[in-house]
Amino acid sequence: MHGYTNDKEAYLTRLRRIEGQVRGLQRMVDEDVYCIDVLTQVSAATRALQSVALGLLEDHLAHCVAEAVEKGGPEAEEKVKEASAAIARLVRS
């Protein structure tokens, strides 16, 4: 059981749609579509991925981190550090 378990199907649907966007990008490159139009689609796929990440992160804070905090002890602090490192990777990617 993780933060996203209850919304698993919704996440899978979103990831399948992103997979379709990336396959669409291959088709565009293969058919020599104009660079700027390819770039617009890359931006759309990037935003969709980041939106999945923000959802996973919120679920993670609401479940995994919250549970560790409720239990207390050193694991709580560790979970906050770990989540913060994941947020930093997201902000910088």
Place this chain on the structure above:
Amino acid sequence: MHGYTNDKEAYLTRLRRIEGQVRGLQRMVDEDVYCIDVLTQVSAATRALQSVALGLLEDHLAHCVAEAVEKGGPEAEEKVKEASAAIARLVRS
């Protein structure tokens, strides 16, 4: 003929690898992998997509925009505006 035409095969290879990363994400979610590990992979896929975008943009500047500038006229200015808008979408995604 667009900026990326000469590197078409390399871009297709990179996009197929990103498609594989997104399918890997689906597997991770489906198998209830720990949230933070899923997030690390989402960041990796996002960075890979942005790296494709930066490559396409450089090729676009070096070919399509450069050609328009060499020809001169209002189209040159238009191409710079269009590329700048694409850069803004990238920076904000």
Place this chain on the structure above:
Amino acid sequence: MHGYTNDKEAYLTRLRRIEGQVRGLQRMVDEDVYCIDVLTQVSAATRALQSVALGLLEDHLAHCVAEAVEKGGPEAEEKVKEASAAIARLVRS
């Protein structure tokens, strides 16, 4: 008392340094420094600001959000939602 209170002086020092970077940018523009060198400094100031944000966010999760979660009740959920919205603003800025 907020998450960052214990590190207040350190944050003020970092923000003063960023203020100095922004004043340095004005000097560069005023003295007609080469665009790319100005841009490099803008990127450095942006990264410094985001690094302050990531620090504030980690402190906020470790203190304000953790306290709300320990108390339980609807405020805990609200704090997680609020922090997630702040993370989304950061990722998209």
Place this chain on the structure above:
Amino acid sequence: MHGYTNDKEAYLTRLRRIEGQVRGLQRMVDEDVYCIDVLTQVSAATRALQSVALGLLEDHLAHCVAEAVEKGGPEAEEKVKEASAAIARLVRS
């Protein structure tokens, strides 16, 4: 003469406003304003800086890079590479 020279005053005004935002952040931290409100202001300052960067970049492409391309020769290629590296720094910051 650089890309931004004609808009120098406008850029200085925007940078002075950002300096004011960063000073405002120091006041907020000093007065123990709630973390999330500080973060909202950090995001606003970050966006303002990135917006300055996007403007400088567009001016740079329209003037410095365009001039190098018109002259032709190896410097044209170099300018495109240099601009692309600056775009990559922006996207990743």
